[in-house]
Amino acid sequence: MSGSAQPESQQTNTMETDRGLDFLRPVRLEPQQQKLFQSGIKTPILETLDYSTIGKETIMPQINQTPGQSSLFGDGKPNVNLDVDEVRPKGGRMSIEAAEEEKKENKTDDKAAVEQAKGDNELPKDYLMYDTNLIDRQNEEIRMEIEKDSPLISDVLPLDMLEFEFTGNEGFLKKIPVFCNLISSERLLLISTRN
Amino acid sequence: MKNSYPDYRKVRRDGSCFYRSFLFCLFEHMIKKKDTALIERMIKFVKDSQEYLFLAGYEVFVIDDFKQAMLDQLELISKGYMSESML
Numbered sequence: 242m243s244g245s246a247q248p249e250s251q252q253t254n255t256m257e258t259d260r261g262l263d264f265l266r267p268v269r270l271e272p273q274q275q276k277l278f279q280s281g282i283k284t285p286i287l288e289t290l291d292y293s294t295i296g297k298e299t300i301m302p303q304i305n306q307t308p309g310q311s312s313l314f315g316d317g318k319p320n321v322n323l324d325v326d327e328v329r330p331k332g333g334r335m336s337i338e339a340a341e342e343e344k345k346e347n348k349t350d351d352k353a354a355v356e357q358a359k360g361d362n363e364l365p366k367d368y369l370m371y372d373t374n375l376i377d378r379q380n381e382e383i384r385m386e387i388e389k390d391s392p393l394i395s396d397v398l399p400l401d402m403l404e405f406e407f408t409g410n411e412g413f414l415k416k417i418p419v420f421c422n423l424i425s426s427e428r429l430l431l432i433s434t435r436n
Numbered sequence: 437m438k439n440s441y442p443d444y445r446k447v448r449r450d451g452s453c454f455y456r457s458f459l460f461c462l463f464e465h466m467i468k469k470k471d472t473a474l475i476e477r478m479i480k481f482v483k484d485s486q487e488y489l490f491l492a493g494y495e496v497f498v499i500d501d502f503k504q505a506m507l508d509q510l511e512l513i514s515k516g517y518m519s520e521s522m523l
Contacts, residue, residue, distance in 0.1 A: 391448040393447070400444060
C-alpha cells in the first residue's frame with residue numbers, strides 16, 4: 242500500500258506546482274497514519290474484542306433502565322448491565338393450536354386473493370399493449386415542436402425583443418421574495434429571462 | 437442595460453444550455469478577436485484536462501472522444517479555418 246500511495250502524492254504535487262491549483266493539494270498524513278498505511282490498516286478493536294460480552298451489550302439495554310432515569314445515555318454512559326437470561330422471551334414457541342388457527346386464516350386470505358386475481362385477468366391489460374413505435378413517433382413530434390420554437394442557439398436578436406419571463410404572471414414573484422430581490426440586478430435579469 | 441447588452445441570443449433550454457452558451461461565446465470570441473494567446477491556452481487546458489478527469493475517476497475512453505472533438509475545433513480556429521458562420 243505504501244508503494245502505491247507515495248507516487249500518487251508525488252504526482253499531485255507536481256500538478257499543483259505546474260498549475261498553481263490548491264484543490265489538488267496532496268493529503269499530508271500524520272506519522273501514526275503513515276505507520277498504519279505501511280503496516281496495513283488493521284482493526285485492533287475487532288481483534289481484541291471479547292465476544293462473550295457482545296450479547297449483553299446488544300440486547301435491549303433499556304430493560305435495566307430505572308424509573309427515575311430520564312435517558313439511558315443521560316450520564317454519558319450506556320446502561321448495559323443486564324442479565325441475558327432475564328431478557329430472553331420465555332415460552333418463545335407458539336402453541337400448536339394457535340399456529341393451526343393462523344394457518345387457516347392465511348388460507349382464506351389466499352383464496353380471496355386468487356379470486357381477485359382471476360377477476361383481474363378478465364380485464365383488458367392496456368398497459369401490456371403499448372407500441373414502442375408510437376412512443377418513438379410521439380417523442381419525435383415533441384422534439385420537432387420544441388426545435389421549431391427554440392433553436393439550439395438563435396441568431397443575434399435586438400434587446401427590444403427580449404421578453405421578461407414572468408410577463409403577465411408577476412404575482413408569482415410575490416411568492417418568492419428572495420428571487421424578486423435577485424432579479425433586480427440587471428445581470429441576473431438576463432439569466433432569468435426566457436432564452 | 438442596452439449599453440451593456442445591445443443584443444442577445446436565445447438558447448434552447450434542454451439542460452445543457454449553460455455549457456452550450458459558454459462554449460459558443462468562447463468560440464465566438466476566439467474567432468472574432470483572433471486571440472491566439474487564448475487559443476493556445478485553451479488547447480493546453482483541454483489537453484491537460486484529461487489527466488485531471490482521470491484522477492477524478494473518469495475512464496479515459498469516456499473523455500477521449502469529447503476531448504478530441506474539442507481539440508479539432510480549436511485547431512481549426514488556430515489555423516484560421518473557422519469563420520463565424522460555421523459556428
